[in-house]
Amino acid sequence: MELPQEAVSEQLGRILASRGFRLSERMQRFLTYCVEAAQRGETPKEYAVGTAVFDRKPDFDPRVDPIVRVEARRLRAKLEEYYSDSGANDEIVIELPKGGYIPVLRRRERRQLAAEARTSIAVLPFANLGPGGDEDYFSDGLTEELIHRLTRVPGLRVVAWPSASRLRGRETDLGGIRDQLKVSLVVRGSVRRSGGRVRITAQLVDAPSGEFRWSESYSRDMSDLLAIQEEIAGAIAATLKLALNQPGRIVTANVESHSLCLKGRYIAWRRTIESLRKSIAFYEQAAEADPGNAVAYAGMADGYILLSEYGDMPPSEAMDHARQAALKALELDPFSAEAHTSLAMIRSHAEWDWAEAGALYRKALDLNPGYVRARHWYGLDYLAVLGRFDNAEEQLEAARELDPLSPIILEGGAYLQMYRRNYERAIAELQAIAELEPSFHKAYTAMGRVYSLQGRCREALEMFDRGLSHGGESPSLIAAIGQVSALLGDRAKALECLERLKRMSRGRHVPMASFAILYLGLGDHEESLACLERSAERRESNVVSIGVHPLFDPLRGEPRFHNLLRRIGFLP
Incomplete structure (x- = not known):
């Protein structure tokens, strides 16, 4: 079916304005050239693309210089990323098949659009209806655990906690949530804890229409808390006609140990040396309350790894603690994606056992494809440092899809561009992070680093000063x-x-x-x-x-x- 030229041009403009293309002039030129050639009925050859798009000289030889093939692979990946993210509901699809430079232009059926849109969901922070703000760790922790449970649903894209938490207080702004997180479904709810009882309400809402798809209230003893979370996840999956995979993460039935883990996770998100120390202390108390709590040991492992990265402890000491905790977590729960991920980082960065580290990362992603930290560390701290940049970009793009508003995840993509010597793109991505989170000091220090690599040293010092003012x-x-x-x-x-x-x-x-x-x-x-x-x-x-x-x-x-x-x- 031939598509109207005006509709194709409009769709091209929409793609070029998206985040993945807006920051890359090269990708914009490449896609525009291919689409306009197709509209003229031309068949672009590799030589023509090299000279017209990538400014190669007349003596350009595609057999020697693979620039067009390499960039075509990146363009295909960018288009796939666009249509799985901000273009998920677009009616017109532009694809670049392998082996050529003539794009395929097609219109998606509305039934297909509806089916694809149902696979993306955000769980917003549950409102804390308790008597005091000191219970926020509890409501936030329950929300994050529900997100973890939903990542076990095959075919469901679940926005990670850091991005979902940035929309706290905007539960009724369904249009804004849909646009920022690229989802069509929203889970929202509330938690009230009183004595040994807990009351939880949850709703599944269609973001485009505001229609309620499912809702339920639970009033149970605290000892039934984990069962409630499992019921909510199962009900959402059933409503969407999807399956909730088993086995899930092995969690403690000990109410005190579980509460301490929630406190440990809540404070760890602040990502300061002091908060990480306190987080580890909470996890240690959780393990004392229940020595069989694998989640507590996995949390300890991550805490020590981050303390090593932040330079608070000698690396050998920090990684020894992390290793012991990760191995204990795996002993208690062989299905823990978190513990596999922590051990992978230890194997690569402390032991230089790259083969074992890679196997552990892949196992973690087999256990939980929606675990963002595994995607992030596998992409930036494993594949990228091994020079496997294309594979690293795939993992980091997957992490961004799951956690689109996380400065830490976005910073990883900028570092990858720096490793690739794509300095202008790295700066553009870091500037976008600074706009998203002006107080995120790492955006400024990384920008300064890239400026210095370009020889723009005075601009680099300005960025370092900003980083100093925000992060110390x-x-x-x-x-x-x-x-x-x-x-x-x-x-x-x-x-x-x-x-x-x-x-x-x-x-x-x-x-x-x-x-x-x-x-x-x-x-x-x-x-x-x-x-x-x-x-x-x-x-x-x-x-x-x-x-x-x-x-x-x-x-x-x-x-x-x-x-x-x-x-x-x-x-x-």
């Missing part, structure tokens, strides 16, 4: 300021930063990679390499990024750097 002082930020100051010729400032790092290291753990970066700015490659070697000896987690991080490009010709890559497992 950290070893990596001091190192970045020192390195860029050296590049600007301010050696005194760079040496001042070096002394500050040394003083800081007397009272807390400072990653040796921070020293290595600063020495690079000072032009001292020998000392920089020595710091990276010490970092490897200590098994510091950030040393694994040196294989792909452009900051270390000046060292790539050094035999000692090659030996380091071989030692970590990146070279045979």
